[in-house]
Amino acid sequence: MVTIQRNDLQTLFDALERRGYRIISPTVRDEAIILDTVHSADDLPKGRGEEQSAARYRLNRREDDALFGYAVGPHAWKQFLYPPVQTLLQARREGTSRSSGEPGFALLNPEGADEEPAMAFVGVRPCDLAAIRRLDAVFLQGPFQEPGYARRRSRALVVVAQCTAPSGTCFCASMNTGPSAPDGFDIALTEVLSTGPTVYLAESGSERGAEILRDVTCRPSTSEEISAAARAIESAAGRMGRHVDLDGLSETLRRSIEHVRWQQTAQRCLSCANCTMVCPTCFCSTVEDTTDLTATIAERRRRWDSCFTLDYSYIHGGSVRPSGMSRYRQWIMHKMSTWVDQYGTYGCTGCGRCITWCPVGIDITQEVAAVQHPSIESVTPPRENVHG
Amino acid sequence: MPRQRKPKLAVWKFASCDGCQLSLLDCEEELLAVVGEVEIAYFLEASRAVIKGPYDISLVEGSITTPHDEERIHQVRRMSKTVVTIGACATAGGIQALRNFTNVRDYIPLVYATPAFIHTLNKSTPIADHIFVDLELRGCPINKHQLVELLSAILNGRKPNLPQHSVCIECKQRGNVCVMVSQGLPCLGPVTQTGCDALCPEFLRGCFGCFGPKEMPNMASLASHWLKEGMAKPELVRRFRGFNAYAEPFRKESEAHEK
Numbered sequence: 001m002v003t004i005q006r007n008d009l010q011t012l013f014d015a016l017e018r019r020g021y022r023i024i025s026p027t028v029r030d031e032a033i034i035l036d037t038v039h040s041a042d043d044l045p046k047g048r049g050e051e052q053s054a055a056r057y058r059l060n061r062r063e064d065d066a067l068f069g070y071a072v073g074p075h076a077w078k079q080f081l082y083p084p085v086q087t088l089l090q091a092r093r094e095g096t097s098r099s100s101g102e103p104g105f106a107l108l109n110p111e112g113a114d115e116e117p118a119m120a121f122v123g124v125r126p127c128d129l130a131a132i133r134r135l136d137a138v139f140l141q142g143p144f145q146e147p148g149y150a151r152r153r154s155r156a157l158v159v160v161a162q163c164t165a166p167s168g169t170c171f172c173a174s175m176n177t178g179p180s181a182p183d184g185f186d187i188a189l190t191e192v193l194s195t196g197p198t199v200y201l202a203e204s205g206s207e208r209g210a211e212i213l214r215d216v217t218c219r220p221s222t223s224e225e226i227s228a229a230a231r232a233i234e235s236a237a238g239r240m241g242r243h244v245d246l247d248g249l250s251e252t253l254r255r256s257i258e259h260v261r262w263q264q265t266a267q268r269c270l271s272c273a274n275c276t277m278v279c280p281t282c283f284c285s286t287v288e289d290t291t292d293l294t295a296t297i298a299e300r301r302r303r304w305d306s307c308f309t310l311d312y313s314y315i316h317g318g319s320v321r322p323s324g325m326s327r328y329r330q331w332i333m334h335k336m337s338t339w340v341d342q343y344g345t346y347g348c349t350g351c352g353r354c355i356t357w358c359p360v361g362i363d364i365t366q367e368v369a370a371v372q373h374p375s376i377e378s379v380t381p382p383r384e385n386v387h388g
Numbered sequence: 389m390p391r392q393r394k395p396k397l398a399v400w401k402f403a404s405c406d407g408c409q410l411s412l413l414d415c416e417e418e419l420l421a422v423v424g425e426v427e428i429a430y431f432l433e434a435s436r437a438v439i440k441g442p443y444d445i446s447l448v449e450g451s452i453t454t455p456h457d458e459e460r461i462h463q464v465r466r467m468s469k470t471v472v473t474i475g476a477c478a479t480a481g482g483i484q485a486l487r488n489f490t491n492v493r494d495y496i497p498l499v500y501a502t503p504a505f506i507h508t509l510n511k512s513t514p515i516a517d518h519i520f521v522d523l524e525l526r527g528c529p530i531n532k533h534q535l536v537e538l539l540s541a542i543l544n545g546r547k548p549n550l551p552q553h554s555v556c557i558e559c560k561q562r563g564n565v566c567v568m569v570s571q572g573l574p575c576l577g578p579v580t581q582t583g584c585d586a587l588c589p590e591f592l593r594g595c596f597g598c599f600g601p602k603e604m605p606n607m608a609s610l611a612s613h614w615l616k617e618g619m620a621k622p623e624l625v626r627r628f629r630g631f632n633a634y635a636e637p638f639r640k641e642s643e644a645h646e647k
Contacts, residue, residue: 030592032565055613057570074565084561270606272578273553277560288549293421293540304561309553310603324606359556359568359578360613 001221004189004200008217009041009067012159012187012202013122015215021120021157024080026073031059035075044123045070052167052352053241054361065198068191071167072125072351076280077132080119081152082139088287089300105298118155125163127170127351129184130177131280132158137343138283157208160185164193164232168241169352171365175244177349179236187213190229201229242352242365245372250346252372253337257329261370266325268360273306275354275362276331281347284312307331328362336368395444395543398430400464402450402457403484403512407529408475409433409449418536425543441467445542448521451477451512453484458509458518465519470542473515474535476528476631480600483528485512485634489642512634523548528598528631531583552603554578555595559586567594574614574627579605579637600632607641621645 004012016023017039026033028045038044044067051058052071062069090108124132136153139146163172163179172178181188186209190201201221204210276282286305291298305312308327313320321327339347348364355363399409413434415422429439446468452458465471476482487495488511496503515521523542525534534550541548551557555577559566567573567589575594577586581602588595601607607628614624628642 030565031570034563034565055569056572057566059570074560074570075563079563268606268609270554270578270609271604272556272602274556274560274566274578277557289546290537290549291540291544291546293418293425293536293543295540295544304557306553306557309551309557311551311553322604324604357566357569359566359575360609 001226002202002213002216002218003221003225004202004216004218006065006067006198006200009200011215011217012212013039013041015212016120016122016157018215019212020117022117023120023122025122026068026070028059032057033059033070033073035073035077035079038122041067044068049165050167052169052356054169054355054363055358056361057356064193066165066191066193067198068123068161068189069165071163071165071170072128072280072353074278074353074357076278076351076353077121077124077128078135078280078283080121081132081135081156082146082149082283084304086148086302087299088302089298091298093296093298108297116152118157119152120157120159122159123161123189124158124185125172125351126160126178126181127163127172127175127349128280129158129160129181130172130175130349131351133184134281134343134345134347134349135283137345138281157212158185158187159209160188162188162190162229162233164191164236166236166240167352167356169355169363170240170350171242171244171352172350173237173240174242174246175346175348175350176246180233185209190233192225192228192232194232195225195228199225201225240350242350242355242363244348244350244365244368246346249368249372250337250340253333253368256371259371259374261367262325262329265328265362265367266323268362269308269324269328270359271308271324271327272359273308274357274359275364276306276308277304278353278357279335280349280351280353281335282306286312307334332364332367335364394425394427396429396439396442397426398441398443398446398464398468399428399433400430400446400448400450401432402448402461402478402515403453404450404475404477404482406433406449408478408525408527409447411474411530411532411535412447415532415536418532422536422539426539442469443467444469445539446471448473448478448515449475451481451484451514452509452518453512454508456507461515461518470522471515471519472538472542473521473524474530476526476598476600477512478515479524479526479635480632481512481514481634483631483633486629487512488634488639489629514634525550525583526581526599527583531585534583550583552581554602555580555582555584555586555589555599558582558584559589562586562590564589567592572617574619576610576627579607579610597628597630597632597638600635601637605637607637608644611641611645 025038027043033045047065049062049069091105094106139149185205284305285302310319335347538548568575573594576597577595580597581599583599624645625642628638
């Protein structure tokens, strides 16, 4: 474990840029902390925090100069590993092929060399690292690999920021994905505010991470700093605004297909798909084929899709899930029950995005609690945390 | 595959502002390709030269507001193989459908010096209330990329990619921060059909609902959320009474809060 002084954190950014990484980290834009390309430690949301509750997000200022003093925002890392719109194929009509007499075509830009620079994700929260590993299971560990995801993921460097600032909608502690990540990163930072000037405790989790850390200005951590970091993480675990009881959850949900709660929630659900768009593990997509006016160029594109649209379950004769109820139930069942059957983990990492960014504040933790404990008419409203 | 002859395209105007027809001229780089693939046979906004029908594709802009137009739209249908309604007026009655919530006779003397000359219907209605419509393009105005996509699809005999889901899906995919959650601005995005590339939220404005209701919108939930957040009922009614005021889900929700 080494300690990086606040003013030396830039040497980490310099080390990454020197190696040609495109650095992506939390940064402030449009009244929120989003993820975008940055060049310097100064681009981090210095002294910024936020207040999050169901259907509400407000950026605010902290009383300290923390660089990681906030929970996750509306963006998730999937947008970089699995972009919202990807061109899978482009073909140009080319005269007539000699052998068959049929019109021929040539493929343009076939999948291959990736000219994009490798990405370094700086400030990945443990819940979001867990989400990336869920996507790994989906895209890399099945019988087929998703080539674009595999290429971007294998080149991406992950710098975790252990979480010391959970929000009112967080529940990673109860999903066992945070607030600290024991492994799966290249470098992990813990921001320590309590021992004097702000410092960052850093550890490497890979050879690549260790090699980069050797270029960063740092010194061995003191035992006081190490215990302060542990206390900050432990305190974060106790400040989660939400909680989910995992005891028998996937089985309970499986037995609750006809639960009255689904109908009640459907009264509120907008089927707008915001929850699935912000969810760091939702990966569904659709493929659309298109042509230009002259039928010279044909293109096949993959777009993020959502189980909340009518089109999503459209098969011959109609949609399998025509009602809002069946769509909401499908989503929550997959996150909290059938995902376990498929991948051996929950599809939910407890990041709380779906609660915050649902326009009408539907709360996944309250929904599962209502199904688990039918005697509870309305679950006690969770307390809200405020940063800063 | 060389086509036998270029399909004939007609553009018709009913009660409207011409903005949607202009989207065709606004196609800029694609306009030459369009002209290369279709014969613009009737498009008074662009040319006085008129080629007689029948037409392969008729783009119909505007709503039906007069007895004369009520007749004329049937002639358009008879002359057209494929009828495509374009824009909020043609697909939902447009902003002029605000008259449908009042009595238009009360307004005529306020606007016109000689009310006796005005022959108008009580309601402004969408084209599909009068004739069979093959395809529709939503929006106020329509999106030119959707127009080119639709024409390409018709010309190439394929299904157009015109999603009916919420604005929110495009909004999130573009990386916008939700203005309702982060700033408390009322936004119709969750109940409105996409097609605009989430233009207003991109500029930190709430969605005005130009593209009309999405598939199966939950109007009541959004309305009760706004009321809970402190929106007054008259304001709520106005939110739903924009360019698509007479689209059924928007109409019903605004009427429910008018009492």
